[in-house]
Amino acid sequence: MKKADIFEFYRRLAELNPSPETELQFGNTYQLLVAVVLSAQATDVGVNKATRLLFQDVKTPQQMIDLGEEGLKQHIKTIGLFNGKAKNVIALSEILVRDFGGAVPADRDTLVDLPGVGRKTANVVMNCAFGAETFAVDTHIFRVGNRTGLAPGKTVLAVEKQLEKNTPQPFRVGAHHWLILHGRYICKARTPECWRCPVDDLCRYKPKTPAPKAKKIA
Known part of the structure; x- marks a missing residue:
């Protein structure tokens, strides 16, 4: 993915979720x-x-x-x-x-x-x-990084290094949250929901998954 596309990729995810957080619940x-x-x-x-x-x-x-x-x-x-x-x-x-x-x-x-x-x-x-600029690569981020072309790599560490290299400011702290949530809810493993993806035009994944057909009413 080109540098300008990477910036736009993160910008759109940040616009939709300005303050991303982990979904784990904790008090300290x-x-x-x-x-x-x-x-x-x-x-x-x-x-x-x-x-x-x-x-x-x-x-x-x-x-x-x-x-x-x-x-x-x-x-x-x-x-x-x-x-x-x-x-x-x-x-x-x-x-x-x-x-x-x-x-x-x-x-x-x-x-x-x-x-x-x-x-x-x-x-x-x-x-x-x-608040460190770290990239916790789980199965979701590994998939998104490779599928989109954002951070391709054959290993978890390789993807992490690519994210460290490719992710620009001001997105570095929130990056891994956006990518995890994107992989969890839109860029799913079996059937990515490309039809409702905010960054589908920037993504290198082919072919795009079409929207499911509406069920016929009997």
Whole structure:
């Protein structure tokens, strides 16, 4: 995608959603970290449902430790891979209390070293909590980046590097939110809804998916 088209691509998405945010629900940076860890191979809707009651009582790493692994499992058992996630959340909480005074460090490399926290999770936390210009590439962004020609790459890291290179100001902080939402609700995996896409003329995807035919009234 040409530089001018990339700017226009983001401009249109920003015009439709000037203040994009993650759909995960949280009350502070620690809860955000936990929610993102839990969201691996799970939907935001499912995570929000599981954490609604959890986050009423657990707002700090120490409170999570006090709840314990078994107690946490009871809250998140509807989420995939909940056993391993519970173990990781307790372990990272212990590290935060022991090494960081209970605070979430504003450093991507430090975050990646925490149990259950990969590069994507660290990028989300850095962006949502600290306003960093990071690009958390999930399956939606990987698809949108390749399908549209915005940031083609064979690996998640390659797409992330292309986004870092190609995304202009003033769109860098909000970029990954716009792309995730675009992939989640319009540029879907099986049937992209090109007929209602605000950037279809800029997109390199061929062929465009036509609008579904109206059902005949019997």
